[in-house]
Amino acid sequence: MAGPGNAAPVIIKRRKSVQEGGHHGGAWKVAYADFVTAMMAFFLLMWLLNATTDKQRKGIADYFNPVMPIHRTSGGGDGMFEGDSLFSEDSRAREGSGAAARHPSEQRRAMGLEADTGGEQKVLKDLMARLDGLGGESPERLALMRHIVTGLTDEGLVVELFDLTDRPLFDGESERPTQILRDLIPVVAGAFALVENAVAVHGHVRSLPITRIENPVWQQSSSRAHQARQLMELSGFAPARMRRVSGFADRRPAVADPMVARNNRIEFVLLRNGT
Template identity: 65%
Template sequence: MARQGNAAPVIIKRKKVVGEHGHHGGAWKVAYADFVTAMMAFFLLMWLLNATTEKQRKGIADYFDPVIAVNRISGGGDGAFGGESMFSEDVLAQTGTGASAARPTEQRQAMGLTGDAEAAAEQRALEDLDSALRATSGESMTMERLMRHVVTRITDEGLVVELFDLPDSPLFIPASATATPLLKELMQVVADSFRLVGNQVAVQGFVPSFPITLIENPVWALSAERALGARALLQGAGLDPERIQRVTGYADRRPAVNDPMALRNNRLELVLLRTGR
């Protein structure tokens, strides 16, 4: 067929399609994860260097040394017990570092057991006793009634068991050092709890402020007499007298609330002392 003279020419346009940049994949994620892991290891190392003693650091270094000898002492050992004392461990159970917290030898201290471990064990014992005291409030209606008068807290000094007056049930006959039956029951509960550990005990008495119109302010004598009476009640409830380290009357010098004359300031504090306090 002949081509028509007036037909429009066919124009073919060719476009060069430039592809987008290729996908980089997940390589950057791996690199970032390696970076984060390295930083975490670095900060852990800095924390270990700051939180451990020289002996503990030596023990850690020995743990990661692949060529360290199992026993540094050659055949026969250094003495019959290989450098240990037969009194260095009271029990067979070990802590995981190779030693218990009782009288560790120098060699075992290098494996990480120092006074810090003993302090940590004592802290756990105080926390357990604190939890046990709190749990007694739900045992019976009688215990719930008694534990309304009790507040516990753990301080740098030790476990503080605070016994305080309530408007409807005082611990002492007002303005005297004569204990009520309620206080005697509370002292029995506290003594039973304190016998679970061997720490020393401090007894502290507090009273609210009296009106300034009094000629002789009885706060010092009254707080001291009540503290002494509390000591006698503890011993009568079965606490070893040798564990009483001090008995103190603080008068109205340390109020528990802002109002110095408030009934809440009428209280006793029985402190289960930390070692060395």
């Protein structure tokens, strides 16, 4: 028998068993989360393309345009997705070059109206700021000024008076002015009295939800525009400064839905010299 010092060493081998189909460290969860996020973004994009108009999609594209900061124009619109372009001065400014007086649009050039020296533009802007700042005098005046929105266009300064859902400017579908419009007209007349430019009055109405043999919207918009003109003159506005009174029926809706009350409105345009 061998002595204790000559005993063979005992070697124990441990085998690691590998099981297929393990969790692989959880990397698949990250990949799956990325996939779900991408699909959600894709479906949101499809929904957005289907739910917006061409004008709204152009506004979104202009917002993400990387060259926007180098343009010397202000953003357009008085709310989300409003305005022809974010390069316009407001929701009705001409598209592309904004409303800068030193950069007349092709339309103004075609009419022979080159860029002015900036004096008239400043006057119109000051008058617009004056109208926009009238709402802080009292709660009643603040409620009244909710019906007014202003903007600069190629024609001049546009002061728009429009219906609110529960506060119309005219009784029903008639041309009888409510007290709200009677209170608003002197505000516009007083502001326009500070300058000598001619004025145009435009009437707009909403589309009717029913089909009639004779659509009354043309007569309705024209009658309302003439009522607004008469109220202006009763407020002391010089009749000789009235250049034209027009009714546009429901052909130029202010919002996407042509049947909402917001489309019932009267526009007073303080015309630029030469227009």
